[in-house]
Amino acid sequence: MSTDWAIRLTVAGVAYRRYAHPRDALLEWVLRRPRHVPFYALQGVSLQVQAGDSLGVVGDNGAGKSTFLKMLAGNLPPTEGQCEIRGRRSALLELGTGLQPEFSGVDNARLGLALRGLSQAEIAAKLPEVLAFAELGEFAQQPVKTYSSGMVVRLVFAVAAVIEPAVLIVDEALSVGDQYFQKKSLDRMRAILGKGATLVFCSHNLYQVREMCRQAVWLEQGRVRMLGDAQTVVDAYQDSVRGRNPSQSCPSPDKGRLGGVSLLAVTLNQDTFQTHDPFRLSIQASQGDRPLADVHVGIVIRRNDEVQCYGISTLHDGVQMQPLADGIVAAEFVIERLPLLSGDYCLEVWLIDGSGVHVYDSRERCCHFRVQQAGQQQGVGMVMLPHRWEKVSYALATG
Numbered sequence: 001m002s003t004d005w006a007i008r009l010t011v012a013g014v015a016y017r018r019y020a021h022p023r024d025a026l027l028e029w030v031l032r033r034p035r036h037v038p039f040y041a042l043q044g045v046s047l048q049v050q051a052g053d054s055l056g057v058v059g060d061n062g063a064g065k066s067t068f069l070k071m072l073a074g075n076l077p078p079t080e081g082q083c084e085i086r087g088r089r090s091a092l093l094e095l096g097t098g099l100q101p102e103f104s105g106v107d108n109a110r111l112g113l114a115l116r117g118l119s120q121a122e123i124a125a126k127l128p129e130v131l132a133f134a135e136l137g138e139f140a141q142q143p144v145k146t147y148s149s150g151m152v153v154r155l156v157f158a159v160a161a162v163i164e165p166a167v168l169i170v171d172e173a174l175s176v177g178d179q180y181f182q183k184k185s186l187d188r189m190r191a192i193l194g195k196g197a198t199l200v201f202c203s204h205n206l207y208q209v210r211e212m213c214r215q216a217v218w219l220e221q222g223r224v225r226m227l228g229d230a231q232t233v234v235d236a237y238q239d240s241v242r243g244r245n246p247s248q249s250c251p252s253p254d255k256g257r258l259g260g261v262s263l264l265a266v267t268l269n270q271d272t273f274q275t276h277d278p279f280r281l282s283i284q285a286s287q288g289d290r291p292l293a294d295v296h297v298g299i300v301i302r303r304n305d306e307v308q309c310y311g312i313s314t315l316h317d318g319v320q321m322q323p324l325a326d327g328i329v330a331a332e333f334v335i336e337r338l339p340l341l342s343g344d345y346c347l348e349v350w351l352i353d354g355s356g357v358h359v360y361d362s363r364e365r366c367c368h369f370r371v372q373q374a375g376q377q378q379g380v381g382m383v384m385l386p387h388r389w390e391k392v393s394y395a396l397a398t399g
């Protein structure tokens, strides 16, 4: 294994103290005799994250995600094993942790930078950047106790991101911000990653985890259930969630009509197909105030039993939507010979930004269509796979 790691955990575990009654904590302190039982929220975690890599963290409520991030952030020392981090780390964890409610945003920003080890000269140099990024306006001079949760996250993220850490650790907190700030923060995280930093990112939004991270870890009851590339881990976790609750569809990305970008029309050339018919989906959208390169469309074909048959986007295919008149953009998704077999299907259409992370608008379960197999089209399942038989006699092959 390469030694160029940024994070190295060796059978690391974190135990909390659990008390049968709240007064037991006080009695333990006074009597100097243990009255708690240890509860392992994290146990036996061994993994390595290479410098410059990104690790997503997924798992159910109570799986140990926050404990894992707090340990990485240095807020909770491991009870057992080792947790090693190389380079300056910066964490955005629970909302408002470490803020002084009576201090102004500016003073809290100064304090946050100082706590991250910046000198007075560095703080003076970085402060304008923090305030510009947080966009708090005149609220920057007001006490933080008067802030909305969205304003708190702006301030905290600005401080965490501006110091250009070697290791950036981001918990769910981002979801509190509005769509504008979420996109700005995700773009900033990408920029930090682009400069060679290491990212650990936990979000209930599995789409964002998949788009932001190369690797992912799935925690279950404090242990690593799966570790690997983000796509595989997130898919496996989603399968497990669906298996427990079949009626629950895929968690969908957060969306917001940022910059006025929205879907205007989604039309399919017909609603009943035969296998190998041409399939043509026309999409029109309002570009809003975004540049063309920042407006992409993605589609997913889904069968009525929730199986995701195929998904792709203009972004992943490296093409752009075409500008029409009056800020309208369009694209047509064409399959010359539809390979689907008999069944009922529908479409999901997503308008996404140039990073693939932010969703401007979506239509889910639209354009329902049916596919029928013509008499000569044999085969069962979902798709017609190109194939041939070999080592069969001519007489057998022709019946």
Ligand SMILES: Nc1ncnc2c1ncn2[C@@H]1O[C@H](COP(=O)(O)OP(=O)(O)OP(=O)(O)O)[C@@H](O)[C@H]1O
Pocket: 016, 017, 018, 039, 040, 041, 059, 060, 061, 062, 063, 064, 065, 066, 067, 068
């Ligand atoms: N201070 C604490 N004292 C005792 N137990 C705790 C403490 N903090 C967390 N736990 C327990 O540790 C386990 C893991 O909690 P943690 O918050 O890390 O999970 P999580 O995956 O982040 O959950 P969520 O998605 O709900 O935020 C849970 O069973 C929780 O009840």
